[in-house]
Amino acid sequence: MTPEPDPELREALLAAVPSLRAFAISLSGQVDRADDLVQDTLLRALANLHRFEPGTNLNAWLFTILRNLFHSEYRKRRREVEDPDGSYAGRLKVQPDQGSHLDFEDFRSALAKLPPDQREALLLVGASGFSYEEAAHICGCAVGTIKSRVNRARFRLASLLNVEDIEDLGPDSMTRAALQG
Structure with missing residues (x-):
C-alpha cells in the first residue's frame, strides 16, 4: 500500500482533478472513460510519487501521466468497433433543446475534426x-x-465554425479561449 502523501501535496492533487477530468473528457469523448482515466492517473501518480521532483509543475506531471495512459489505452482499444463519424453515438443521445448546448455540440464536433496533435x-x-x-x-x-499546432488548430476551428471575427464567438469562455490567439 502506498503511504499517504503530505497534506499540502494531497490538496494539490485534489485541486488538479477538475482540470484532469476536463482534459480526459476532451481526449476520450466519454465521461465514464474520462473518470476512469483520472482515477488511474491519480493511482499511478501516488504509486510513483517518489519520482515527482518537488518544485516542478505538479499539473504538468499529472497531465503527462494522463496523456500517456490515454495513448496506451487507445493502442489497446484499436481492436474495438470504432464509430469515427459518431453516427452510432449520435443515435444514442437526445438532442439538446437549448441554443448553448447546440453551440457546444457544434464546437465539440469541430474540435473532433482537428488532427489529434492539434486538438491536444x-x-x-x-x-x-x-x-x-x-x-x-x-x-x-x-x-x-x-505554437504552430495551436495556431493551425485555431484557424481550422474558426473555419469549421464559420467564425470571421470576435463578435461571432458566443459567450462561452471555453470557446473564446480556444479560438482567440
Missing part, C-alpha cells in the same frame, strides 16, 4: 491554461511545434 495542443494551451512551454513538455516536442 489546443486543449492544453487554450482550455487547460498551460503555457506553450508546459504543453511542449507534456507532449514531448519543441515549443515552436506547439
Whole structure:
C-alpha cells in the first residue's frame, strides 16, 4: 500500500482533478472513460510519487501521466468497433433543446475534426491554461511545434465554425479561449 502523501501535496492533487477530468473528457469523448482515466492517473501518480521532483509543475506531471495512459489505452482499444463519424453515438443521445448546448455540440464536433496533435495542443494551451512551454513538455516536442499546432488548430476551428471575427464567438469562455490567439 502506498503511504499517504503530505497534506499540502494531497490538496494539490485534489485541486488538479477538475482540470484532469476536463482534459480526459476532451481526449476520450466519454465521461465514464474520462473518470476512469483520472482515477488511474491519480493511482499511478501516488504509486510513483517518489519520482515527482518537488518544485516542478505538479499539473504538468499529472497531465503527462494522463496523456500517456490515454495513448496506451487507445493502442489497446484499436481492436474495438470504432464509430469515427459518431453516427452510432449520435443515435444514442437526445438532442439538446437549448441554443448553448447546440453551440457546444457544434464546437465539440469541430474540435473532433482537428488532427489529434492539434486538438491536444489546443486543449492544453487554450482550455487547460498551460503555457506553450508546459504543453511542449507534456507532449514531448519543441515549443515552436506547439505554437504552430495551436495556431493551425485555431484557424481550422474558426473555419469549421464559420467564425470571421470576435463578435461571432458566443459567450462561452471555453470557446473564446480556444479560438482567440
